[in-house]
Amino acid sequence: MAVITRLFDINEKVLKLRENSTDELLSTGFKTLDNFYTVKPTGTTIIYGYPKMGKTEFLFQLLISLSLNYGKKHLIYSPESGSAAEIYSAIIHGLTGKTFDKRYHNYITEEEYFRVQPFVQDHFIVAEDTDEQGLNFDEYIKLVKNCKKDYKIATSTIDNWNDIEHESYSNVSDYLKRKLPKWNKLALTQNIHSFLICHAKNPIGLKNGELPKAPTPYEIDGGAAWLQKAYNMICINRDYIELNGDVQLGNEVDVIIQKVKPRIVGKTGICKLDYDWIRKCYSETIDGQIYYIESPYKESYKAPTKPSAAIQSAINYDAPF
Template sequence: METIMSLATMNVYDITADKHGENQMPCPECSPNRRKKNTKCFSYNTEKEIGFCNHCEARFVKHNPYEKKEYIKPVFEFQNFTKLSDKVVKWFEGRGISQRTLLSMKISEKREYMPQTEKEENCIVFPFFKNAELINLKFRDGRKNFKLSSGAELIWFNYDAILQHEEIIICEGEIDALSFIQAGFDNVISVPNGANIGKMEYFDSSFEDLNKVKTFVIAVDNDLKGIELKQDLIRRLGMEKCKTASFKQFKDANELLVSEGKESIQNAVKTAKLIKLPHIYSVDDFRNELNDYFENGMPQGKTLGIPELDKIIRWQTGRFGVATGIPGMGKSEFLDFVYCRLNILYKWPIGYYSPESMPLQLHFSKIFPKFVGKEYKKGVVNDNEKYTGEEYINKNVFWVNPPVDMEIDEILSRFEYLVKAKGCKAFIIDPFNRIEQTANHADNERLFIKKNLVKMSNFTKRTDSLLFLIAHPTKMQKDKGIYKIPGPYDISGSADFWNMLDYTLTVHRIQKEDGQFNSFGVVIVQKAKINKTMGETGTWPYWYNINNGRYITDHENGQQKQWDNSNWITNEEYYPPEESEFKIQPLTLNEAFGDDFAELPY
């Protein structure tokens, strides 16, 4: 049985189709209303998931609804826990976990086919309950391979603890959760799929329940992946609600339990530290990050895989930038391209406040080609590309779209929601002059600008997000019909656009002698606050691909252009390399922070 949707009427139908090849049958759309109801005018290809009717010319795709997904609940009979095999019981006892704890959490065992080994294995079974109802099962074999029930909803392990406690401990695996329970803490939950920050849909379904919890103790693994997970959890849950637990020299809670006993687990929870107010730190607060810095140097901005551009600008979260340029030069287009690429490479969901890009379907039609490589237009993309592109953007791009302009506090409150609910890490406000002025700043433009820039900068640091602002310059004069290239000091209203931001750049298209614009130009990066990690600044000559809104380097030596028209969503080569090509060398204070610190007495 296949469920398909007509792209003509958006109606949904169930059809019977073979798993392979073309299936010929009456059209579910038009045949019921025809005299020859049994004529096989409709063809559906199960493998390609597309169909076409030769009579009414309706096109169909497999129906994957955008609405709340219907999950499959596993059917499982829990075994008598007194009959757990001695091998399983002894293994858990070796990890410091008693049979009483296994019984309380309904841990079982079962032979199960594991795709990693392509055969049945003896597996430990971890059940996932919500409101006392079985929602999912995780099977783990002796080689640490695991799988979850097919089609089941992804939820926190021990979800019901969220509903019963005001303080919740969050750890990175089921065995760590059992370790806390063994030590007397039943207010513990675990992420269901490890430190996989790119797949955290279990946050969406639990957002309202998590909001009711007063305090979270973050107790994830003491390694690089665990640090990344901890930072993302704090971003989503809010630092004011979070404490962090330390396992000293041990990797995780279970290692601590095995080595030092449950008293050490209890002490780790008891001594968990609040996320301190900004600007108040001791070495203990960043010791793990300090060790990483000692081993690997300063953290780097993300690269786009365009060497000439990556040299002059690299993109970091916790930073705030501005892009300027004469109207029509492509400021929004360039940042859309950058953000789409950051999303593909590093899984950064995107948030927009962009009144000038309305209506939403217009802005969508500009973003779609950057992901898919083709214009969003009938006859250019096929049904499958259209459908998968829409679904991908639906999950990765979000708009704040009020009927009237918003004040900055309203915009940032919506952005903060997107951080917590959707995991957004990259934001654009386009343009600055569409931020509504507050009444008390109406007569003082410079004060209005400064207050807004401070709030936006604080937002990026508080949420560890990247925010770019698009700001128009003052009216630029022409020289024989040719505009001069504006810089950040040319932005209307205030020099603070240069002084207060981490990045400043200008997007400029080269003009012909008659004043018309070419499809090539330059991006000029005037400021990247920490040069060795955020870019060296400079000029990047580009060509603009009018077919999909992407950019490539303009090689002035006449090298043939290598246009990129591939589908980024399905092209695995666009996933980030394990190691960046940029190696960071130790810096002096002036190299790191610039001349602003030249007169400090150390």
């Protein structure tokens, strides 16, 4: 259903856009990234890339920053990340720099856990499946509305699109053209920012010695429909490094802004961040100085701790992602 709206009827709203159009934009916590992308309180963002690129960790860093700097509350539906306990532990890891894995020197203490527990309790709500069948799209919409009412959430997350139980369809593109606008409208009607993570198809047909390039939106199942219906679209892509004669994924990450809507949100382009997998934190480098998202729950440090080549070869380098 649609209604006719005339300019004189909404004159105050239009003037408010003129006066405050950029005032409401929220920082990502990274100055270099803010040059390309900021978070509009009401809107949607799709984050995509190949598997093991750090998409979930990137999003969790954004959510942590929004909570620390603006007090925002978040609903997270991420079956791919594991149980609710595992998701909360990942959030705490990114917030404190302390792992729940006792094999590492930054193993979190009970004191550190209980210190950060109230903050996570107040700002993060995790939805967990009760059986082998996940949420369908209508159930997810109902969940978001309930959490907006009960917890005053500012964002919602689906990680990832394939974990939603979709109704049968014959054409992926046509299905997305029906569902993604509904997802966009949910954010508008509930006055929240909705994040959605999806996977690009693994690269095939590479020539000998050729490394995969960052995927375009057309490499997601459904192709052009994602780019057409997205408000904001970001690709997360890790660079490759040579380690002990082998080519492996490194910790330098290209954050590729493929689309921004509305234009006040930012512009297309590439921002480079580094991922400190020990502390589960992203960092940026400005004039030779390394900066992290500031957190009162994180010990002070100036530079990321990167393992030596010997340690790298002794562990699963991709495991933290």
